[in-house]
Structures are given as C-alpha cells and as structure tokens.
Amino acid sequence: MTVRSLHPPAPDRKAEAPSKGPLVRRLPRLLCSLLLVASAGATATGSASAADSEDARSVIPLDHVVPAPVSVRPAGDPYAIGSRTVIRVPDRSREARKAAEQLAGLLRPSTGLALPVTSRGGQDGIVLRLGGDRELGSEGYRLDSSRRSVTITARKAAGLFHGIQTLRQLLPASVEKGERQPGPWRVAGGTITDTPRFAxxxxxxxxxxxxxxxxxxxxxxxxxxxxxxxxxxxxxxxxxxxxxxxxxxxxxxxxxxxxxxxxxxxxxxxxxxxxxxxxxxxxxxxxxxxxxxxxxxxxxxxxxxxxxxxxxxxxxxxxxxxxxxxxxxxxxxxxxxxxxxxxxxxxxxxxxxxxxxxxxxxxxxxxxxxxxxxxxxxxxxxxxxxxxxxxxxxxxxxxxxxxxxxxxxxxxxxxxxxxxxxxxxxxxxxxxxxxxxxxxxxxxxxxxxxxxxxxxxxxxxxxxxxxxxxxxxxxxxxxxxxxxxxxxxxxxxxxxxxxxxxxxxxxxxxxxQAAALDWDSYRTRLAAQGPRWSALGIDFYRSPQVPWPAE
Incomplete structure (x- = not known):
C-alpha cells in the first residue's frame, strides 16, 4: 500500500492483537452454576469476597453485551475454552471457514491455545454453522452455549461475523491483548437470538x-x-x-x-x-x-x-x-x-x-x-x-x-x-x-x-x-x-x-430493538466495555455519567 504525502506520515499506532493464556480445567457442574449466579448478582460495589468476585468476573452474563440482543435465555453451565477446544465448520462453507479463521486469529494470542479449525464432524468445541431459521435474515445469528460447546448459527456470513463479536464480548476483556493471558476463558450457558433493527x-x-x-x-x-x-x-x-x-x-x-x-x-x-x-x-x-x-x-x-x-x-x-x-x-x-x-x-x-x-x-x-x-x-x-x-x-x-x-x-x-x-x-x-x-x-x-x-x-x-x-x-x-x-x-x-x-x-x-433502549441498563453494560477498550489500546473518554470499573 502506498499513501502519498509530501513527507512520510507519522508512524501509525497499531491496535494490540489478541493475547493468550493457559488452559483451565473444566469445573464441576455445581461450581459453574454457582459462578453464573454470582456473576449475575454481583453489584458495582461488590458484595462478594474478593475470590468470589474474581471468579464471577470470568463468566460474563449473556445479557451484558453491546448492542443489546433481541433475546437472551440463560441456561445451564458455561463452556470452558481449553486445550482440547477446536473450531468446527461442519458444512465446509468457504465463508464459514473464513469466519472460523478470524475467530482463531483473535483467540490464539491471548489464550495461548492451538484452536485448530476443522471441517470434521463433532458436537463439541466452537461450532460455526451457516443455515438456520429464515427469521435470522442476512445479519442475524443464534449463539447456543452449553458445557460441551458454543455454536453460532447464521444464514449469511455477516451473521456469523456478528455472532463472533458477541462471543468476543462474552469472554474476559484480556482476550483482546496481544500476548498470553492467564484466563480462564468461560462462556456463560444459554442462548442468544439476535437480529438488527435497522439495515x-x-x-x-x-x-x-x-x-x-x-x-x-x-x-x-x-x-x-x-x-x-x-x-x-x-x-x-x-x-x-x-x-x-x-x-x-x-x-x-x-x-x-x-x-x-x-x-x-x-x-x-x-x-x-x-x-x-x-x-x-x-x-x-x-x-x-x-x-x-x-x-x-x-x-x-x-x-x-x-x-x-x-x-x-x-x-x-x-x-x-x-x-x-x-x-x-x-x-x-x-x-x-x-x-x-x-x-x-x-x-x-x-x-x-x-x-x-x-x-x-x-x-x-x-x-x-x-x-x-x-x-x-x-x-x-x-x-x-x-x-x-x-x-x-x-x-x-x-x-x-x-x-x-x-x-x-x-x-x-x-x-x-x-x-x-x-x-x-x-x-x-x-x-x-x-x-x-x-x-x-x-x-x-x-x-x-x-x-x-x-x-x-x-x-x-x-x-x-x-x-x-x-x-x-x-x-x-x-x-x-x-x-x-x-x-x-x-x-x-x-x-x-x-x-x-x-x-x-x-x-x-x-x-x-426500541424496547431495549434503556439508559440505566445501557450505562452498566457500557461500563463493562472500558477494560476491553483499554486492552485494545483505545484512548476513550471516561464520562462521569458511566460507572467505569477500576482497572
């Protein structure tokens, strides 16, 4: 690429690439459930112990993403990304494969995991699938998370990409860093079904x-x-x-x-x-x-x-x-x-x-x-x-x-x-x-x-x-x-x-959707984006209207 100028431009500040962290052993079902409850119930001031708060932050509730999804149904245990996790593209679609490689490129630096992309059959791991309900349209997606897998389904490549961005926000902010991070990397259990209001x-x-x-x-x-x-x-x-x-x-x-x-x-x-x-x-x-x-x-x-x-x-x-x-x-x-x-x-x-x-x-x-x-x-x-x-x-x-x-x-x-x-x-x-x-x-x-x-x-x-x-x-x-x-x-x-x-x-x-546009809900979800932006190297305005967490 050539950008012509009367003299060379100042060096461009690059975004930090996603970073990596070690695997975490799959937690027992009961403990995972308790973590979900703790995550959903924790307040900004922190009513749990320091250890409980740290664990709770590692499982982000499904409804804490921006933009707010159309439908969120929490259910069951979280999925833990670990050393055995693969990213599956079951229909051999070139578009789905491209999305899978993008996801792998995002997650590998911060998790330190291999995360191979494969078209082989299987119901475990992270699954990206093209198809599904017509109601999803050209940009919608469904994200299903359980103890065994996370599956993103969409009718079009745009939907898969948007579903990946949601998955990204369901992981700790340190997933955005360019070097290995400690994790753990857990995705809350349940289903998100999501489509855009405006084209x-x-x-x-x-x-x-x-x-x-x-x-x-x-x-x-x-x-x-x-x-x-x-x-x-x-x-x-x-x-x-x-x-x-x-x-x-x-x-x-x-x-x-x-x-x-x-x-x-x-x-x-x-x-x-x-x-x-x-x-x-x-x-x-x-x-x-x-x-x-x-x-x-x-x-x-x-x-x-x-x-x-x-x-x-x-x-x-x-x-x-x-x-x-x-x-x-x-x-x-x-x-x-x-x-x-x-x-x-x-x-x-x-x-x-x-x-x-x-x-x-x-x-x-x-x-x-x-x-x-x-x-x-x-x-x-x-x-x-x-x-x-x-x-x-x-x-x-x-x-x-x-x-x-x-x-x-x-x-x-x-x-x-x-x-x-x-x-x-x-x-x-x-x-x-x-x-x-x-x-x-x-x-x-x-x-x-x-x-x-x-x-x-x-x-x-x-x-x-x-x-x-x-x-x-x-x-x-x-x-x-x-x-x-x-x-x-x-x-x-x-x-x-x-x-x-x-x-x-x-x-x-x-x-x-219009019914989801609520300032009080939004400002809390927005505050959670602050650490993610810091991990990405984004210099943002810390508005006093938003309860930013300590970083």
Whole structure:
C-alpha cells in the first residue's frame, strides 16, 4: 500500500492483537452454576469476597453485551475454552471457514491455545454453522452455549461475523491483548437470538480536513466492527483536501490533496490504497460509502483545475475551517464532464451499493443552480449503477427514486425532509446534537467543536431513531450514522477519544430493538466495555455519567 504525502506520515499506532493464556480445567457442574449466579448478582460495589468476585468476573452474563440482543435465555453451565477446544465448520462453507479463521486469529494470542479449525464432524468445541431459521435474515445469528460447546448459527456470513463479536464480548476483556493471558476463558450457558433493527448502521470519518493513513482507517474499521456497525462512510473531498486518486483528473490528488487544515502535508489514497480499504472492510462485513462532496465544499478541486471555476481562475489552496464559500460552476458543461469522470472512477472501485454526493452548505450556489446541478449529479450516480446518498439538503432539490438523504439537523422538524420521506426518500439519521462525534462532551473537552451543543454520553444515546423525524413513518428510516469531522483531529488517539464511548451507543441505537433502549441498563453494560477498550489500546473518554470499573 502506498499513501502519498509530501513527507512520510507519522508512524501509525497499531491496535494490540489478541493475547493468550493457559488452559483451565473444566469445573464441576455445581461450581459453574454457582459462578453464573454470582456473576449475575454481583453489584458495582461488590458484595462478594474478593475470590468470589474474581471468579464471577470470568463468566460474563449473556445479557451484558453491546448492542443489546433481541433475546437472551440463560441456561445451564458455561463452556470452558481449553486445550482440547477446536473450531468446527461442519458444512465446509468457504465463508464459514473464513469466519472460523478470524475467530482463531483473535483467540490464539491471548489464550495461548492451538484452536485448530476443522471441517470434521463433532458436537463439541466452537461450532460455526451457516443455515438456520429464515427469521435470522442476512445479519442475524443464534449463539447456543452449553458445557460441551458454543455454536453460532447464521444464514449469511455477516451473521456469523456478528455472532463472533458477541462471543468476543462474552469472554474476559484480556482476550483482546496481544500476548498470553492467564484466563480462564468461560462462556456463560444459554442462548442468544439476535437480529438488527435497522439495515444501515454507520460511522463516518472525515479524511479531508485532516488526512488519515490506510493503517489508521483500518484501525477504526476494526473498532466499529466489534459493535456490529456495517457501513463506513469516507468523506473523501472537501475545501481542505482531495483524498482519492482520479486518473482522468490527476491534479485533484497530487495538488488538491497536498494540504489540510492548518497547512499540514495532507496526502491521498492511491486506487490500490482505496481498494485495500474496501477489501479490509468487507472482510469485517463493513460496506464502504465514498463521498465526493459537491457542488459546495469543492475548493480543493477548484484550486486544482482553473477551468472548473466560472471565471477560469484557480483559487489558492485552503487550510482554514470556514464553510460555504466554494462552488463548482453550474452553467459550464465541463463541470459535468468532471462529475461524470469522478463518479465513474469511484463507482468502479466501490462494490457497495451507495455513492454519496454531499450537497450540504452550498451557500455560494443559487437555489436554481443547486437543483439543476443535483439533477445531473444524481443522474451520473445512477448511470454507474449506484444508489445516490446526499446530505438532507438534497430534499430541497428533487431526490431521485430510491435516493437516501442523510439528516444532520438538530430538531427533526424540517418540512422538506418530512415531505421527501413521505414521498419515498429513505433517511439515515445523524442528528448533530446527538451523534456528531466531533462535538465536545463538555466545555472542558480539549478536542472537537460545540456549534451543535455539548454531547455527553447520555445525550448521544437517549433518543429513538424510529420516532425522531416528526410526522414521518418509522419505515422511512434506513438507519443511523455517526459522523466524525476532523477540523480538530489529526491522530488515532484523537479519533478514539471522540468516538468512544459514544460510537458504541450509536451501534446499539442501530442494532437493538426500541424496547431495549434503556439508559440505566445501557450505562452498566457500557461500563463493562472500558477494560476491553483499554486492552485494545483505545484512548476513550471516561464520562462521569458511566460507572467505569477500576482497572
């Protein structure tokens, strides 16, 4: 992979790989049952002895995961992963085998166990099986745990992957470390049956205002995938930088990508880099949604090619943070040659369904020109076989049939959005005062902005996407997405501090049923994620609203 920049990027901080620990002997049935009871009944202050508390923490109750599952039925003894544990793929499916190898790669470093993957028959060990009830859909799974085995069943590979993420959370946080850990490695007994509420559960990263390397992007993908987020929106162009190579307009990247906010070196993704991001995300059941923002937020493009400007004069590169001053020249036909070329090349590299054309804050474009431009830009997206996505200002133009509008307002009352939704435009919800991850937690947060207010953890979680847009049927809501804009962010530590813990809450809003969205329950389950994030090397905000355990 090659990330081009005027000078090499700073070394990327890698996530720690999962770590290993010795096997533990299978406990007698009665003792295992007592451990389950102790685990379920322990309080944050700890009413049991130190030894009992330590044992209880080694068996995590089935209902302590994030996002909250649809159905949990505790039953029987836990399963202990040990030296004889194998990972079975009984149907010889290539997709199931791939999931099994991913699981083995996760568990081997921390457990120190061989965990061979096999297609041989058997009912013991960890079993990954494709098939099962149609009710599981394309992303659902069932996890059955007993003294003899843990079985994850799903109809599709995505379901197996999501079931593995749940299994991961049912093991001690030290399973995430890159070296051998002491264990024990027990999975509580019972059954989880789980399917998502919304099809679209997204996160967005702005790589335009500050550039992030392929390694940094991969790191964020790994983190979001743990919480069953399935869509990753890359904001690839803006006033401050153009971040994707376009063969037919090469100066977009080489010149337009040569800077960033504050005047840093910028950078861009070669086509091979972008394909590697797409591949890496797909292996984690995450679909990439590329965004080329237009007709506004285009200074990097306008600076790269004078002919895209109405006056034929290229403006200087821009390193500030103001918005709304730039616009493609709507009357010029070369503008649509540019749009067609860019959409064609980006679509050809993107196997996913969606292509995002921005459309927000086009303050330098008249309404008439905006409508005319969006008509032609949407036609270009359709021409190359993609579904158009735009920020919710698209609803002020003429959204094409099947278009998706991404809502980033703060009230949920905009009439154009309501009317478009009633007419068939689907909505992805990203209310800025709820799930813009670049908003400060409090006035003392050292990073981020506050134009939409301060967004503490409860503010981010405590709302229902299905009821947010007034007078709109819940069926119009495709899902949720948490944008992370990078005016003030330039490192992986910055990304993680602003994303966590709020990203986990967005994942629950997208996955869990409305009846499960309960702050008091969530904050307790969220607190248990803290040690896991520490084990992964994630620098997270320790909100005082959450009862984080001592580590």
């Amino acid at each position: 679209y559960r997204g996160a967005m990263l702005d790589v335009s205002r500050h550039f992030f390397t392929v390694g940094q992007v991969k790191r964020y993908i790994d983190q979001m995938a743990l919480y069953k987020i399935n869509t990753f929106h890359l904001h690839l162009s803006d006033d401050q930088g153009w971040r994707i190579a376009i063969d037919s307009w090469p100066r977009l990247a080489t010149y337009g990508g040569s800077t960033q906010v504050g005047g840093g070196p910028g950078g861009f993704y070669t086509k091979d880099d972008y394909r590697e991001i797409v591949r890496y995300a797909a292996d984690r059941q995450v679909e990439i949604v590329p965004e080329i923002d237009m007709p506004g937020h285009t200074n990097a493009a306008l600076a790269s090619y004078a002919e895209l400007n109405c006056n034929g004069v290229a403006p200087p590169l821009y390193t500030g943070t103001e918005v709304g001053f730039s616009s493609l020249c709507v009357p010029k036909e070369i503008t649509y040659d540019f749009v067609d070329d860019v959409v064609r090349e980006v679509a050809a590299m993107t196997p996913g369904r969606y292509l995002h054309i921005g459309g927000d804050e086009a303050h330098s474009t008249s309404h008439e020109d905006y409508v005319a431009f969006m008509d032609r830009a949407q036609a270009a997206v359709a021409k190359y076989g993609k579904t158009v996505v735009g920020w919710h200002q698209l609803t002020g133009a003429k959204p094409v049939k099947g278009a998706v509008a991404q809502y980033w307002g703060t009230t949920g009352t905009e009439q154009e959005v309501v009317d478009a939704a009633k007419a068939g435009t689907r909505l992805v919800l990203s209310p800025a005062n709820r799930i813009y991850l670049d908003m400060k937690y409090t006035k003392d947060t050292p990073l981020g902005l506050s134009w939409a207010g301060y967004v503490e953890v409860r503010q981010s979680y405590d709302w229902d996407p299905g009821a947010y847009i007034k007078d709109t049927p819940s069926s119009a809501i495709l899902g949720v997405e948490a944008p992370l804009w990078s005016e003030t962010l330039s490192t992986s530590d910055h990304i993680e501090f602003m994303a966590f813990p709020r990203l986990a809450g967005v994942a629950e809003l997208g996955w869990s």
